[in-house]
Amino acid sequence: MDFLKSFLILCLISAASSDEHVDTGSHLLPRHLIVELPETMESRCDNSIEEVRLRCASWRVAVEANNLSPWKTVPDDCVDYVKEYMLGRSYEIDLEIVSVEAEKFAMSVDLRGDGMDVWIFDVDETLLSNLPYYAQHGYGSEIFDNIQFDKWVLEGVAQAINPSLKLYKHVQKLGFKIFLLTGRTGNKRNITTNNLIMAGFENWDRLILRGEEDHGKTAVAFKSDKRKEIMEEGFRIIGNSGDQWSDLIGSYVSMRSFKLSNPMYFIS
Amino acid sequence: MDFLKSFLILCLISAASSDEHVDTGSHLLPRHLIVELPETMESRCDNSIEEVRLRCASWRVAVEANNLSPWKTVPDDCVDYVKEYMLGRSYEIDLEIVSVEAEKFAMSVDLRGDGMDVWIFDVDETLLSNLPYYAQHGYGSEIFDNIQFDKWVLEGVAQAINPSLKLYKHVQKLGFKIFLLTGRTGNKRNITTNNLIMAGFENWDRLILRGEEDHGKTAVAFKSDKRKEIMEEGFRIIGNSGDQWSDLIGSYVSMRSFKLSNPMYFIS
Structure with a gap:
């Protein structure tokens, strides 16, 4: 690697x-x-164990700071580190902090009350956890296999990421419109809806998936285009939560973005 | 906090x-x-020691991922953690990784050879280290004291951040124009020039400091305005290295940005 x-x-x-x-x-x-x-x-x-661990921790921070070029798999030497991180307390705390920070920001916003203030959430590794799938596929050390992953998605059994569920309910209560913007394709609308409801997410305002017209676009381009459409309808995108930088950057970005931790895969 | x-x-x-x-x-x-x-x-x-350490590590990652609202000082409970981080191997590795990633990107760029491809570097905590000052002032746990800090800057004895010096020399050799863009004020041009040369930095193309007209601007606004001027002259800003998100975000951003680690202070 x-x-x-x-x-x-x-x-x-x-x-x-x-x-x-x-x-x-x-x-x-x-x-x-x-x-x-x-x-x-x-x-x-x-290559002492401690040195490798420190390098892997640095690699993970570089992922979170968007300092890396597109990467395909977790570095071989860091697979154990990533596994330990994902299953341990650190990942939990990282998710809790980003949720708390987003809540603080959401509460600080003076909503206009016209129903045009929006919070966008990504789905995979933001609202729903695919950790059981990745645990079976090397925690990001295997090249992404979309056929196998689709099988998992179609089971519709992904659990909520709890700090995100808490944030979701909170921003909803504050009066934000909730738009879900995911790279999942349109043919997964039903299973995604059912899975989200099963996991405790309710009454979102839109679930936007990749359509035919988005085929071949990068995630950055697809999500920027969708945000453009949303803003052109007159909505104000106040907050945006995603586990990939491609959820957050590009054009027509939100007032504040919140990057959830994900050292298992990279989508550009 | x-x-x-x-x-x-x-x-x-x-x-x-x-x-x-x-x-x-x-x-x-x-x-x-x-x-x-x-x-x-x-x-x-x-508040077990391990739990506090994990929370502080998460706080640091949240800083690097730009997930926090503006913050004034390091959380009280994290001062020992930040000290240990800054003086230990982790900070070194973090700096090395960002430098290596930036070098890889710089080498991948097809320079046009017209002298219009630019790499921007911030100065403090990017090229020059003020760690000796912060070590005397609680590693970011004290409210920033610009009078004391100015005294330190005017000594002109800050050392190079070595991975940045390596990157600097490398991108210079590749043919990039080097522009230094710093929030230091114009009255510190001479001391900054001397300090940079003493630390091993040579032959930059521009050193841009805050002028009278930039008074009262946030760092994001000041640096965006300067990048706008640079681009309007026809330069292409390919890379940008800085320890603050305010060095990197805003408008007229570079093709790729590289965030150097800094858990000691935040500039908005």
């Missing part, structure tokens, strides 16, 4: 330049065959 | 609603005076 390869290359380059530095002015002498790395470099470039 | 307060409130609300739930249908009976929390809630809302 590119990420750890880059790191190793960085270490090798540093090692090589340390060696060159030692050799300055002595290039006619036989070069050292055994490269003696400075102690700090040696200790930093090893 | 709002963040942990919100968390405590969340815990108290959950506790209260658990209690109400138990009391359903028995509201005429005396209410329990001692609230017995369900075990999971109790264990989650305690």
